[in-house]
Amino acid sequence: MSDVKKFMYLNRRAPYGTIYAWESLEVVLIGAAFDQEVSLMFVDDGVFQLVKGSDTSESDMKNFTPTYRTLGDYGVRHMYVDKTSLEAHGLTQDDLIEVAWEDWESEEEVDNIVEVLDSEELAEKLGESDVVFSF
Amino acid sequence: MKLAVQVNEGPYQHQASDSAYHFTKAALEGGHDVFRVFFYHDGVLNGTRLTTPPQDDRNIVKRWVELAEKYDLDLVLCVAAAQRRGIVDDGEAERNGKDATNIAPKFRISGLGQLIEAAIQCDRLVVFGD
Known part of the structure; x- marks a missing residue:
């Protein structure tokens, strides 16, 4: 497909x-x-989606947190986390999973595409997007 | 303008389907092209023909069907979301061994690729939900 769009998945809710x-x-x-060129953004309770060490065994729900760690293999290039939301929930980047990314052709590698940004930077990223899926 | 519409909530419980309907209708009447309406999450519940609202209330499902008939609108229910919530067409009934179907006319069940395709093809994707 010739025309590549910038896709942004805006995640606003807690995972379970x-x-x-x-x-x-x-x-x-x-x-x-x-x-397409895919980025994910996590704001409000959505930041809980990336908290590491989640255990759903006693709630009888499928634990899909490990799936986020594979997103680099699914063409996701950026994962932006709202700094204000993190702080409001008493979290820091150390509480979040790491997601690696690698371009198989150019062999370019990024150890962790999870990036904490302030509101202004997030607004900029949203503004640059062609499509915003809001969940 | 070429538009795609996404509906993320069920009928009656939430305003999203009403807003999406009025938006879609106004866009079509205004001469815009609505490429597809994609129903996701509980939004797939907009596509059951078994809905029976009270007579003095709006019939949300029927309204979508009539709009689709008038403008040849493509109404798509996400297959994964539909399977979870028991929305069934002939193909799904056969594949999953169900003893009935409930999909409304003019609706079809298909994959999430239809949403991605709509987002790529259209000038705007308009999402209705919380």
């Missing part, structure tokens, strides 16, 4: 209280086949 986070992830996984 509602199905939005998981069904958002399903769109990202399926969307990988379309070879």
Whole structure:
């Protein structure tokens, strides 16, 4: 496909209280086949989606947190996290999973594409996007 | 303008389907091209023909069907979301061994690729939901 668009998946909700986070992830996984420029953004309770060490065994729900760690293999190039939301929930980047990315052709590698940004920078990233999926 | 519409909430519970309907209708009447309406999450519940609202209320499902009939609108329910929530067409009934179908006319069940494709093809993707 010749025209590549900038896709932004805006994740605003905690992972297990509602199905939005998981069904958002399903769109990202399926969307990988379309070879677009894909970024994810996590704001408000959405920052909980990236907290490491989650354990859902006692709630009888499928733990999909490990899936986020594979997103680099699904063509996701950036994962932006809202600094204000992180702080409001008493979290820091150390609490979040790391997601590696590698370009198989150019062999360019990034150890961790999870990046904490302030509101102004996030607004800029949103403004640069061609498509915003809001979940 | 070429538009894609995404509906993320079920009918009656939430305003999203109403807003999406009025937006889509106004866009079509205004001469815009609505490439596809994609129903996701509980939004797939907009596509069951078994809905029976009280007679003095709006019929949300029927309204979508009539709009689709008038403008040949493409109404797509996400297959994964539909399977979870029990929205079934002939193909799904056969594949998953169900004893009934409930999909409304003019709706079809298809994959998330249809949403991605719509976002690529259109000038704007307009999302309705919380």
